[in-house]
Amino acid sequence: MGGFNSFVKLFMPKDRVFYSLFEDVASNLVEMSQVLNELVATTDLAVRKDKVHLIERLEHKNDDYTHRIFVELGQNFITPFDREDIHYLAATLDDVADYIHGSAKRMDIYKVHNINDSIRKLAELIHLGVLELHKAIHELRTMSNMRIITDACVKINSLENHADDIYDMAIAELFETEQNAAELIKMREIYQALEIATDKCEDCANVIETIIIKYS
Amino acid sequence: MGGFNSFVKLFMPKDRVFYSLFEDVASNLVEMSQVLNELVATTDLAVRKDKVHLIERLEHKNDDYTHRIFVELGQNFITPFDREDIHYLAATLDDVADYIHGSAKRMDIYKVHNINDSIRKLAELIHLGVLELHKAIHELRTMSNMRIITDACVKINSLENHADDIYDMAIAELFETEQNAAELIKMREIYQALEIATDKCEDCANVIETIIIKYS
Amino acid sequence: MGGFNSFVKLFMPKDRVFYSLFEDVASNLVEMSQVLNELVATTDLAVRKDKVHLIERLEHKNDDYTHRIFVELGQNFITPFDREDIHYLAATLDDVADYIHGSAKRMDIYKVHNINDSIRKLAELIHLGVLELHKAIHELRTMSNMRIITDACVKINSLENHADDIYDMAIAELFETEQNAAELIKMREIYQALEIATDKCEDCANVIETIIIKYS
Numbered sequence: 084m085g086g087f088n089s090f091v092k093l094f095m096p097k098d099r100v101f102y103s104l105f106e107d108v109a110s111n112l113v114e115m116s117q118v119l120n121e122l123v124a125t126t127d128l129a130v131r132k133d134k135v136h137l138i139e140r141l142e143h144k145n146d147d148y149t150h151r152i153f154v155e156l157g158q159n160f161i162t163p164f165d166r167e168d169i170h171y172l173a174a175t176l177d178d179v180a181d182y183i184h185g186s187a188k189r190m191d192i193y194k195v196h197n198i199n200d201s202i203r204k205l206a207e208l209i210h211l212g213v214l215e216l217h218k219a220i221h222e223l224r225t226m227s228n229m230r231i232i233t234d235a236c237v238k239i240n241s242l243e244n245h246a247d248d249i250y251d252m253a254i255a256e257l258f259e260t261e262q263n264a265a266e267l268i269k270m271r272e273i274y275q276a277l278e279i280a281t282d283k284c285e286d287c288a289n290v291i292e293t294i295i296i297k298y299s
Numbered sequence: 300m301g302g303f304n305s306f307v308k309l310f311m312p313k314d315r316v317f318y319s320l321f322e323d324v325a326s327n328l329v330e331m332s333q334v335l336n337e338l339v340a341t342t343d344l345a346v347r348k349d350k351v352h353l354i355e356r357l358e359h360k361n362d363d364y365t366h367r368i369f370v371e372l373g374q375n376f377i378t379p380f381d382r383e384d385i386h387y388l389a390a391t392l393d394d395v396a397d398y399i400h401g402s403a404k405r406m407d408i409y410k411v412h413n414i415n416d417s418i419r420k421l422a423e424l425i426h427l428g429v430l431e432l433h434k435a436i437h438e439l440r441t442m443s444n445m446r447i448i449t450d451a452c453v454k455i456n457s458l459e460n461h462a463d464d465i466y467d468m469a470i471a472e473l474f475e476t477e478q479n480a481a482e483l484i485k486m487r488e489i490y491q492a493l494e495i496a497t498d499k500c501e502d503c504a505n506v507i508e509t510i511i512i513k514y515s
Numbered sequence: 516m517g518g519f520n521s522f523v524k525l526f527m528p529k530d531r532v533f534y535s536l537f538e539d540v541a542s543n544l545v546e547m548s549q550v551l552n553e554l555v556a557t558t559d560l561a562v563r564k565d566k567v568h569l570i571e572r573l574e575h576k577n578d579d580y581t582h583r584i585f586v587e588l589g590q591n592f593i594t595p596f597d598r599e600d601i602h603y604l605a606a607t608l609d610d611v612a613d614y615i616h617g618s619a620k621r622m623d624i625y626k627v628h629n630i631n632d633s634i635r636k637l638a639e640l641i642h643l644g645v646l647e648l649h650k651a652i653h654e655l656r657t658m659s660n661m662r663i664i665t666d667a668c669v670k671i672n673s674l675e676n677h678a679d680d681i682y683d684m685a686i687a688e689l690f691e692t693e694q695n696a697a698e699l700i701k702m703r704e705i706y707q708a709l710e711i712a713t714d715k716c717e718d719c720a721n722v723i724e725t726i727i728i729k730y731s
Contacts, residue, residue: 153505153509153512154512157509157512157513158512158513167383167599192467192470192471193471193474251624254624255624255625257697258625258697258700258701259697261696261697262696262697263696264477264478264479264480264483264484264696265473265474265475265477265478265483267696267697267700268474268483268484268487268696268700269474271700289585292585293585293589296585296586296589296590297589297590369721369725369728370728373725373728373729374728374729383599408683408686408687409687409690480693480694480695480696480699480700481689481690481691481693481694481699484690484699484700484703485690
């Protein structure tokens with residue numbers, strides 16, 4: 084479909100707005116996942132509460148970007164990629180933000196005091212995945228080095244597999260050691276929110292792969 | 300894209316069927332959420348069981364409408380809005396019905412006796428959200444007063460935020476007071492089903508906003 | 516839209532690849548659900564572990580097929596059905612594989628020793644549903660006997676209803692009998708994964724119905 088795509092690319096200059104918005108989302112996610120790691124590193128409950136509030140504000144910022152992408156999509160007939168890919172990428176990046184926020188919020192409202200190595204490791208994997216997303220999304224604008232994009236996607240897939248293993252072990256240990264139903268459910272919810280955040284990074288990588296397949 | 304949309308609007312008269320079906324779904328949801336509120340208001344277990352059965356029948360009716368929308372979508376080349384928006388709106392309205400039904404069914408099969416204020420408040424917020432959806436959907440046919448639609452969508456978003464707060468407080472209290480694992484999980488499932496119903500109302504409002512952005 | 520569809524059908528010979536890939540997925544799912552039934556029939560823990568590993572390998576095979584469908588979809592302008600239906604069918608078939616794998620994996624990592632009749636019945640219903648999917652998907656290539664497809668879809672819907680009932684009863688019994696929080700949550704997760712697998716079969720049937728409505 085090279086011919087058709089070249090034809091589409093003629094119209095790209097008008098649509099820089101999508102690249103900018105996706106780059107804004109990616110930078111915002113880098114900040115969110117960074118703050119999440121600061122949150123799980125501290126034992127100071129007041130500091131932790133501040134981090135949760137900051138993540139909350141960043142999540143609202145993400146909602147605004149996502150909303151703007153949808154508005155632009157509704158108003159632009161020509162888009163740099165297929166409309167459904169733009170829609171799905173924006174929605175899935177928003178899911179990453181939601182699950183980062185969701186895990187942070189649960190650590191706060193459930194008053195979780197034993198933030199452990201599994202939680203810290205999952206938070207780190209989310210941050211590493213988001214950094215790769217950031218790289219891939221910044222390459223979308225020029226698509227001059229496809230290798231950077233595919234490498235980032237491969238890396239995100241392997242980070243997600245790693246997160247799966249950490250999650251499985253954390254859950255197995257939780258079931259063996261935690262006797263209290265409420266504590267068990269709270270911890271499991273936090274592990275789940277963190278693990279789903281890495282799943283959503285992988286979903287983003289999958290859309291990005293779909294996009295570059297079509298334009299290669 | 301005014302020109303293109305005006306062109307599309309020429310074909311609208313043929314496609315009244317979609318408006319009618321969406322209006323049927325909206326009226327059905329109003330009835331479902333009304334019955335849900337009657338269910339959570341009564342302490343008479345026989346009455347409650349009747350309400351659950353009524354909700355079940357209404358949910359099947361909703362499935363039929365949704366199915367008809369999908370069939371019409373498959374058979375009509377020209378549609379009043381983008382096909383994917385019709386599909387997504389129908390599917391998401393169906394989700395609202397599913398979660399209303401799901402919450403009612405769980406109160407029944409789990410034999411929940413302590414229907415509390417949080418449950419009643421969430422049921423009320425669902426009903427209020429559904430009434431706003433009903434308003435917005437009835438405006439879609441003429442789109443003569445966009446303000447009615449946007450006001451309804453803003454209202455639904457604020458109802459969903461309110462439901463989030465009620466849910467968070469209910470879950471926090473549950474974790475602090477309920478020692479029995481089975482009871483804890485049952486109540487949490489019911490809160491979740493109710494809260495997701497309000498999320499789904501918000502998702503509906505978001506599609507409706509997408510539709511009016513495109514046709515404004 | 517008969518005229519338009521006939522026009523599209525002219526291009527079909529080029530696109531046999533989609534039929535073949537969907538048939539490969541269907542055959543792979545038949546094998547996965549077969550192995551799941553062998554897994555829940557045995558009490559030999561070493562045999563069970565082997566079955567889980569086999570399901571894992573088959574699930575990776577399914578991922579590869581799904582990925583190839585998405586790649587083909589990105590590279591082919593003309594497709595035998597609407598692009599979004601191909602995408603959704605592939606994604607939903609992949610969900611069936613994921614939930615079969617998810618349920619098997621949980622029985623393994625949670626060291627579930629009391630595999631009971633409810634689990635065995637749900638595994639059987641999944642297998643029966645997958646066999647119907649296999650039938651329907653093999654008919655898509657020629658669409659010479661629509662009745663075979665619609666019958667399979669009706670059957671899948673009824674299997675899903677049956678699975679719902681088994682699930683509800685199993686969960687109700689679990690809540691009444693299991694006092695240990697960890698055991699309760701583990702068993703509930705396994706029931707859920709099995710039940711969602713049957714939901715996903717129904718979702719597949721629904722897309723297939725959508726496809727045949729458009730091409731009838």
